[in-house]
Amino acid sequence: MNEELYPSIFSQFKGEEGELITILLRVQEAIGYISQEAVKRISQFLKISENQIYGVASFFSRFRFDEPGKISIKVCMGTACHVHGGSLLADAVGWDLGITYGQATPDKRFDFQRANCLGSCTLAPVVQINDKIQGRVLVTELKETMKHREEF
Amino acid sequence: MNPETAPVNVTIDNRSITAAVGTSILQVARENDIYIPTLCFHESLSPHGGCRMCIVEVEGLRTFPTACTTPIDEGMIIRTHTAQIQEMRTEILQLFLSEHTASCLVCGEKVECREYMSTVRKAGVTTGCRYCPKDGQCELQAVTESLDVNEIIYPIYYRGINVETGDPFYDRDYNLCILCGRCVRMCQEVRLADVLAYKHRGRKTIIGPAFSRTHLDSGCEFCGACVSVCPTGTLREKARAWEGKPEREETTTCSFCGVGCQVKLLVKEDRIIGSLPADDPLVNQGQLCVKGRFCNTELVNGHQRVKNPYRHEGAISWDVSWNEAFALIAEKLQASSPDRVGMLVSPNLCTEDLYIAQKFMRVALASHHVDTTARLFYGAGFNAYLGLMKRAVPLAAIQNASVVLMIGLDTRFSRSVVGVALRTAMKKGIEIVTLNPREHTISLKANLWLQPGIGTEFRYVDMLAQLTRGAEVPADGISQVEREKLEQTARMLSGSSNPVILVGAEYLQYDSSRELLESVAQLADNIGAGIMPLPAQNNLYGSLLAGSYPELLPGMRSTGDDAQRKLLEAVWGTSLSNLIDSWTAASLVACDTPLQFLYAVGEVPPPMSAPADFMVFQNMYPPEPYGSADLVLPSAAATEVDGTFINGERRMQRVRRAVVPLGNALPDWEILCRLGRFMGATGFEFSRPEEIREEIARAVPEFTQENIDARTPMPFVLETDMREFTNDATAHHAAERAQTDSAPPFLFHASVIEHTHRGFPLSAWVDGAKLLFPEGTLTVNVEDAKALQLTEGDVVRVSGASFERTWPVRLASTQPRGTLHASLLETASSHPNPQPVAVRKADV
Ligand code: SF4
Ligand code: SF4
Ligand code: SF4
Ligand code: FES
Ligand code: FES
Numbered sequence: 001m002n003e004e005l006y007p008s009i010f011s012q013f014k015g016e017e018g019e020l021i022t023i024l025l026r027v028q029e030a031i032g033y034i035s036q037e038a039v040k041r042i043s044q045f046l047k048i049s050e051n052q053i054y055g056v057a058s059f060f061s062r063f064r065f066d067e068p069g070k071i072s073i074k075v076c077m078g079t080a081c082h083v084h085g086g087s088l089l090a091d092a093v094g095w096d097l098g099i100t101y102g103q104a105t106p107d108k109r110f111d112f113q114r115a116n117c118l119g120s121c122t123l124a125p126v127v128q129i130n131d132k133i134q135g136r137v138l139v140t141e142l143k144e145t146m147k148h149r150e151e152f
Numbered sequence: 153m154n155p156e157t158a159p160v161n162v163t164i165d166n167r168s169i170t171a172a173v174g175t176s177i178l179q180v181a182r183e184n185d186i187y188i189p190t191l192c193f194h195e196s197l198s199p200h201g202g203c204r205m206c207i208v209e210v211e212g213l214r215t216f217p218t219a220c221t222t223p224i225d226e227g228m229i230i231r232t233h234t235a236q237i238q239e240m241r242t243e244i245l246q247l248f249l250s251e252h253t254a255s256c257l258v259c260g261e262k263v264e265c266r267e268y269m270s271t272v273r274k275a276g277v278t279t280g281c282r283y284c285p286k287d288g289q290c291e292l293q294a295v296t297e298s299l300d301v302n303e304i305i306y307p308i309y310y311r312g313i314n315v316e317t318g319d320p321f322y323d324r325d326y327n328l329c330i331l332c333g334r335c336v337r338m339c340q341e342v343r344l345a346d347v348l349a350y351k352h353r354g355r356k357t358i359i360g361p362a363f364s365r366t367h368l369d370s371g372c373e374f375c376g377a378c379v380s381v382c383p384t385g386t387l388r389e390k391a392r393a394w395e396g397k398p399e400r401e402e403t404t405t406c407s408f409c410g411v412g413c414q415v416k417l418l419v420k421e422d423r424i425i426g427s428l429p430a431d432d433p434l435v436n437q438g439q440l441c442v443k444g445r446f447c448n449t450e451l452v453n454g455h456q457r458v459k460n461p462y463r464h465e466g467a468i469s470w471d472v473s474w475n476e477a478f479a480l481i482a483e484k485l486q487a488s489s490p491d492r493v494g495m496l497v498s499p500n501l502c503t504e505d506l507y508i509a510q511k512f513m514r515v516a517l518a519s520h521h522v523d524t525t526a527r528l529f530y531g532a533g534f535n536a537y538l539g540l541m542k543r544a545v546p547l548a549a550i551q552n553a554s555v556v557l558m559i560g561l562d563t564r565f566s567r568s569v570v571g572v573a574l575r576t577a578m579k580k581g582i583e584i585v586t587l588n589p590r591e592h593t594i595s596l597k598a599n600l601w602l603q604p605g606i607g608t609e610f611r612y613v614d615m616l617a618q619l620t621r622g623a624e625v626p627a628d629g630i631s632q633v634e635r636e637k638l639e640q641t642a643r644m645l646s647g648s649s650n651p652v653i654l655v656g657a658e659y660l661q662y663d664s665s666r667e668l669l670e671s672v673a674q675l676a677d678n679i680g681a682g683i684m685p686l687p688a689q690n691n692l693y694g695s696l697l698a699g700s701y702p703e704l705l706p707g708m709r710s711t712g713d714d715a716q717r718k719l720l721e722a723v724w725g726t727s728l729s730n731l732i733d734s735w736t737a738a739s740l741v742a743c744d745t746p747l748q749f750l751y752a753v754g755e756v757p758p759p760m761s762a763p764a765d766f767m768v769f770q771n772m773y774p775p776e777p778y779g780s781a782d783l784v785l786p787s788a789a790a791t792e793v794d795g796t797f798i799n800g801e802r803r804m805q806r807v808r809r810a811v812v813p814l815g816n817a818l819p820d821w822e823i824l825c826r827l828g829r830f831m832g833a834t835g836f837e838f839s840r841p842e843e844i845r846e847e848i849a850r851a852v853p854e855f856t857q858e859n860i861d862a863r864t865p866m867p868f869v870l871e872t873d874m875r876e877f878t879n880d881a882t883a884h885h886a887a888e889r890a891q892t893d894s895a896p897p898f899l900f901h902a903s904v905i906e907h908t909h910r911g912f913p914l915s916a917w918v919d920g921a922k923l924l925f926p927e928g929t930l931t932v933n934v935e936d937a938k939a940l941q942l943t944e945g946d947v948v949r950v951s952g953a954s955f956e957r958t959w960p961v962r963l964a965s966t967q968p969r970g971t972l973h974a975s976l977l978e979t980a981s982s983h984p985n986p987q988p989v990a991v992r993k994a995d996v
Contacts, residue, residue, distance in 0.1 A: 039362060047597050048346070051370055054362035055349030065363065 005030060006041045015045055024057050033064045069104035069111030071152045073097075073129050078117030080124040085139075089125055090114060092139050096146045110149065162228040177230055178206055178219035188232050189241060189295045191248075192332035193220040194381050196438065198341055200333050204244050205295060208232050216240065242299050248330050250306035252292065252384070284328060284385030285393035291383035292330065313358070319367045320920025321446040322379050322389050326358050329386040335359060335378035343439070344575035345593075347372045371593065373568050374442035374924065380428060390920075391449050392418075395425040402810035403430045405797050406444040407500055407790040408909060410687035411435065411547070411567050412799025413444050417791055417810040424452050424791050424811055434803070434863060435547065441568030442924065443907065443914065448791070450918045451909060452814075457772050458786040459815025465782065474816070477783060478830040481751075484766045485831070488748035490519040490729065494764070496737055498754035498910050499524045502795025502807055503694035504844040505820040508836075509753050510700040511724065512824045516833035518729040520702045520711055523737040524695050525755055525911065528978065529688065529904050531661055532878045536669035537685060540655060541693065542868040543673075545682030546801045550574060553682070555583045555648040557641070559613065559672065561656025562592035565924055566906060567686050570654070583648075585641045587612055588658065591966040600637055600644075606901050606971045607986040609659050610668035612638065617671045620646050620678040651681040657688045657906045661979045662986065666876075686800055688906035693798040696870060697852060702735055703872055707852040710872040723851045724835050738877035741980060753820055754787055756911030758978045770823060771910055773917060778977065787820050787910075788813035794841045795819075802865040804855075877980075898936070898972045900952060901986035905975040913977060930959040930974050930991075933967040942993065950974075952989040955982045 009026045013019045020042070027038045034057055043050045057063045075081075075090040093112055094100050101114040118126050123135025127142060129152055134145075157173045164177075164186055171180045176199065181188050191203040201221035208219045211229035216237065219230075231237070284290070316324040331350075336359060339348040347361050347370050361370030379387040398418035406413040414432035418425050427448045429440040461477040462469050472480070485493065497509045506524075513522040530537045550556060550573050563571025571593055578584055578597065586594050587602040587609065595601045604612045608629075618625050619642035627635050645651050653676055659668055676683050689695070699706035705728075709716035717728050740750070740761035750757065750764035754771055756778045769781030772789055792813040798804045813819065818826075821844060828836030838844050848855045854867055905927045907914045913927030930950060932942060942948065946961045950972065959974060967973055972991060979985055 036363060043596065049362075049371065049596070051349045051361040052340075052346050055351050058351045059353045 006038075006045075010041075010045050013045075015047075017046055017048060020046060020048070020053065020056055021060075024053075024063060028063060032068045033066060035065075035067070064102075066104060067108055069108050071109060071130060071149070072111045072113065074113045074115045074118065074127065075101065076116075076118045076120075076124070076126040076128070077114045078121065078124075080117070080121035081126055084124040086125045088139050089127055089137055089142055092142050093127075093146065096143070096149075160224050160226050160228075162224045162226075162230060164230045165232055171224060174223055176220055177208060177210075177217070177222050177224055177228075180224055181219060181230075181232060186232060187298065188219050189298050190220060191291060191295060191330060191383055192334060194334050194337075194383075196342060197334060197337040197381065200337065203248075203330070203332055205241055207237060207240060209234050209237055238299065242301060245295060245299055245301055246305055248292070249296070249301070249304045251309050251311070252328060252330060284325075285388040286396055287388070287392055288397035289382070290385060309355075316360075316366075317390075319372070319374075320923045321374050321391075321442065322376065322387055323393075324360075325386055325388070326360075328384045329359060330384055331357060331359070332383060333359075334381040334383065335387060338377045338381050343373070343375060343377050343572055344579070345371065345373055345375070348378060368923065371564070373564050373571070373593070374446065374920070375440060375568055376442070376445040377429075377439065389426065389446070391446070392426045396420060398425055402808050404791065404808040404810060405690075405799075405805040406440070406448070407690050407797065407807070408443040408447065408914075409441075409566055409906070410690055410692060410800030411569055412690060412797060412801070412803065412805050413440050413569055414805070415440065415444050415448070417448075419810050422811045424449055435799070435801075435805075436569045437573075439569045439572050441563075442565050442920075447914050447918045447921055450920070451914065452772075452789040452791050454773065454917045456774065456917065457789075457814055457817075458774055458784055459817065461783070461785050461816070463783055464780065469784075472783075474818075474826065475830070477785060478827050480783060481768060481827060482831050484749055485517065488765075490517055491521070491731060491733060491735070492745070492748040493517055493519055493751075494521040494735065494740065494747045494749070495523070495751040495753060496740070496755045496757055497522060497524050497695070497700050499526045499689035499692045499695040500790075500910050501691065501695075501754045501820055502790075502793060502841070503691060503698050503798060503804075503848070504795045504841045505754070505793075505824075506691070506695050506698035506700045507706060507844060507848050508821040508824045508838070510698060510706070511835065512828050512833075514728060515724055515726050515835055516828045516831055518731075520729060520732060521735050522700050523702055523735075524700055525737060525758070526689055526692055526695060527701075527737050527874070527877050528741070528758060528980070529660065530877075531665060531980075532663070532876050533660055533665035533669045534874050534876045536666050536673065537660070537687075538696070538870060538874065539673060540669060540683050540685040541687070541800070541802075542870065543676070543683045544685055544801055544865075544868075545652065546803075546865060547573060547684070549650070549652050549682045549684065550577050550582070550654075551580075553577070553582055553648075553650045553652040555585065555644050555651045556654060557616075557645060557651065557681075558584065558586040558588070558594065558598075558654045559656065559668075560588060560609065560658030560660075561586070561654050561686065562588065562590070562594075562658070564593045566688070567656075570686060574654075583644060585644065589968050589971075600641055602637055602641065603634065606899050606968060607662060607664070610662070610664040610671060613668055613671040613675060616642055616645070617675040617678060620675060645675075645679045645681070648679075651679050653681050653683050655683065655685045657686070658903060661903050662901070663984050684800070688908075690799065691797045692800070693802050693866070693868070694796070697798065697855065697866075698848070701874065702732075703874060704870075706848065707854065708868075708870040708872070720851055723847065726835065734875065736875050736877070738875070741877070752781070752911070753824070754910045756977070758980070760978065760981050770820060771912075772817075773910075773912055778912065778916070785823055786813075786815060786817035787823070788817045792817070793819040795821075796845070796860060798866065802868060803863045804859040804866060805863060806860060897988040898970055898991055899986050900950060900972045900974070900982070900989040902974045902976055902979040902982050904979055905977065907975075908977075925975065926962070927975055927977060928959060929962045930972055931962050931964050931967045932972055932991075933969050934963050934965045936967075936969055937961065937963050940991065940993075947994040948991050949994045950989050950991050952982065952987050954984075954987075957982065958994045 039050045039053050077086045101112050104111045120126050127134045127137050159170045160173050189205045191205045192200045199220040201218045206219040207216040209231040313326045336348045399420045402417045406415045413436035414430035416428045416430045429438050431438045460471045462471045495513050510522045583599045585600040586598045589606050615625050696708050705716050746762040747764040750767045752769050767781045768783045769775045770785040775781045791810045794809045795807040796804050825836040907925040914921040915926045944963050949958045
């Protein structure tokens with residue numbers, strides 16, 4: 001872990017309790033999640049307990065507390081994608097990786113999330129692998145793609 | 153309530169009521185015996201308005217306000233039980249119940265059950281069985297009853313959360329939680345411990361500490377305050393869950409430290425089933441620490457307690473009667489000379505016991521050889537510490553201070569009520585500086601955290617003393633950051649009104665303890681600070697006042713003091729021995745001449761003491777594995793006797809007998825009086841502790857009945873210098889040994905464990921204490937442990953210049969890198985303290 005990370009994030013703040021959410025956002029931007037280490041550092045900076053910080057952070061679904069996998073797979077479950085069978089795609093990915101959405105594989109290679117709308121409703125159902133959006137995905141197609149997942 | 157504001161007139165359920173302005177509807181209703189169901193409300197917490205069970209109708213309002221959060225207003229017309237409200241309440245309750253899988257609420261047998269609580273609350277709807285405690289604390293039952301709800305109409309939503317049983321003293325079953333938030337408010341607003349918080353949201357909301365950590369890992373003090381306010385079975389005391397409802401309560405004084413909290417003992421069938429804080433305005437204000445809250449019950453009920461006098465010889469032991477025991481003691485004493493007998497008493501005993509103990513030695517045996525283990529605990533700093541006690545200010549001084557300096561005090565598992573007072577004071581703007589090498593409960597929030605290296609604490613205090621005198625201090629060996637903090641502290645202290653210095657027990661066994669305590673006194677002089685020594689022993693003052701020291705007669709006067717000798721001789725009708733030698737408890741350790749007869753009253757002689765020819769061990773528990781004895785006598789526990797303790801503020805407080813002594817056990821004073829009479833001595837004809845107090849009052853002018861009633865701090869008249877136990881006494885014990893280990897040296901520091909009672913570490917007899925404050929383990933920094941490839945529980949061999957010991961390892965991130973700490977029953981055999989040591993895994 002980069003020793004300078006926390007000091008450089010904190011240097012932009014005054015150390016007041018009200019800055020908690022913004023600090024959490026910065027930390028998540030920087031390392032992709034809110035680690036136990038991060039909570040401890042923030043606690044020391046703001047002088048509020050780790051328990052309270054976690055309580056606040058866990059209220060917002062955008063904060064995650066486990067290290068994300070390197071390769072991100074997002075299956076859209078927004079309205080349009082949902083009616084076009086998004087959940088079937090999610091099941092397919094889940095079966096394939098042996099995890100469910102919101103998790104990363106234990107080796108931290110793959111990260112599986114569901115999205116609420118990826119802004120490409122006309123292409124529903126949509127899957128996003130890293131930055132690449134794929135539209136009108138069929139389950140069979142997705143399974144084929146997943147076979148080559150190590151190359152994503 | 154402000155007398156200048158006119159009272160407010162309201163009508164509740166057609167009754168006209170006048171009440172003070174600002175009062176909530178709920179409060180007014182309760183004061184007038186009008187029942188409004190509540191769940192999230194609790195008298196000692198801020199109103200929350202979360203459960204909506206207390207909704208009422210107020211004429212003119214279209215919504216239904218919650219009575220707990222709505223203040224009354226002039227002319228309000230309130231109705232608490234209209235059909236509409238009852239229906240809404242029932243609806244809300246039904247929603248609660250659909251998530252609260254407890255059929256006991258709607259069980260057909262609930263009326264009989266409530267009366268006797270004879271079964272465990274077996275609660276199964278569609279989810280398998282849940283067990284809920286039968287402690288009579290469930291308010292959900294009361295509310296269900298009041299709304300006459302007899303079935304759960306909504307589908308059950310069962311969360312299937314695992315019951316959390318891994319922490320000591322209490323369990324948590326969040327399937328039963330109604331999210332009333334009482335525990336959170338208790339932990340955050342009253343205790344200010346910030347352990348509990350709401351996590352996640354919506355249906356997933358749950359209460360607990362960060363991540364999925366245990367309470368042990370989250371800074372919880374195990375004060376049990378959250379458990380006491382939970383209106384459901386979610387939070388439950390391990391030891392009390394199946395005990396049923398208490399039959400009666402008895403208020404007494406906690407016997408585990410010098411704070412002297414007032415405790416409410418819960419009694420059922422002549423057994424202590426629990427202990428809760430008493431709402432005492434002087435000392436603990438409705439709070440306790442883990443010892444007073446949880447350790448007591450287990451300690452006094454332990455199945456290993458001694459119930460009969462027994463004789464022990466070689467590998468066998470056999471019960472004897474009291475008279476046989478007395479006859480044996482008398483016989484042994486006849487064969488011993490007064491200079492070869494000794495008595496060791498515990499400063500945990502009542503003043504009455506301590507007085508009788510020394511009287512027994514002085515009158516029946518004509519010997520001044522009576523001492524307490526406090527001498528060993530305070531070592532070279534004994535006089536300096538007593539000097540601080542003389543200047544002790546009451547606990548309330550914290551609230552009037554502007555700056556508080558804490559030296560070596562961690563309030564997590566001991567003196568937690570002081571911690572609560574400190575954090576409350578901080579909220580009001582009092583500044584706190586804490587001096588401690590290790591991270592501890594207050595270090596996160598303190599205004600300044602001085603972090604000396606282990607063993608250099610005394611230098612910090614000395615520097616503060618010099619700086620506040622205006623002296624220039626050389627900065628050798630102290631980092632720039634630390635130096636600035638020291639200077640800032642000195643400025644804060646000098647510029648403040650009513651500063652207070654709190655002295656904990658953390659460095660009292662260091663070689664530098666005397667210097668440290670003397671510097672504390674100097675510092676206090678410089679800045680005009682009040683001092684609060686927080687003795688680990690609940691009745692240290694009582695032991696001095698009762699004269700249970702070889703150099704002190706009752707009244708804290710020197711054994712050579714003619715006036716006091718005359719007074720005592722008159723009161724006792726006997727003449728006192730003129731043989732005043734240098735014997736103290738330290739002589740046991742130095743073992744120059746082993747005693748012919750040693751009598752340990754409520755105390756365990758230090759492990760390295762030389763065995764006496766005959767040893768009597770009078771205590772609650774058998775001596776093993778901390779020692780052995782020839783004759784063991786059963787003492788009553790502190791919950792089984794009447795008497796008094798005098799706390800660190802020097803308040804005399806009552807100890808009340810809540811239950812009869814276990815088996816054939818007797819109060820310590822009674823055993824000694826009976827023995828005295830058996831031996832034909834006069835002056836032991838007491839039948840009640842009051843009679844002993846009357847005699848003490850005659851022998852000690854400072855001791856009056858008035859002290860007990862008023863609990864005002866007593867004067868401290870000690871003029872005598874006490875003989876100090878220095879480590880030289882044991883020096884010749886420590887065989888010089890060559891250091892053969894090649895592992896890198898660590899700095900090892902040891903302290904005498906303060907979580908003890910009657911000479912035993914609490915971890916010996918209380919299960920949860922084994923996890924929280926074990927005796928005889930080595931604390932290693934987590935990172936150091938990684939480097940040494942050690943994991944929790946590994947056994948390591950620690951070798952210093954003068955000792956070699958093996959201990960199991962505990963990991964802690966709070967232990968500074970490169971240092972090792974051990975909490976032990978005695979530290980004399982591992983001196984110097986601190987010292988460099990090598991450490992390696994013990995061969996298996
Ligand atoms: S036991 Fe005390 S410190 Fe621990 S969670 Fe409960 S209230 Fe908070
Ligand atoms: S654990 Fe008890 S006190 Fe805490 S929110 Fe749940 S029901 Fe209320
Ligand atoms: S702080 Fe001391 S007196 Fe109070 S409960 Fe704890 S051990 Fe007992
Ligand atoms: S709903 Fe899936 S992209 Fe909009
Ligand atoms: S008791 Fe008033 S809202 Fe809960």
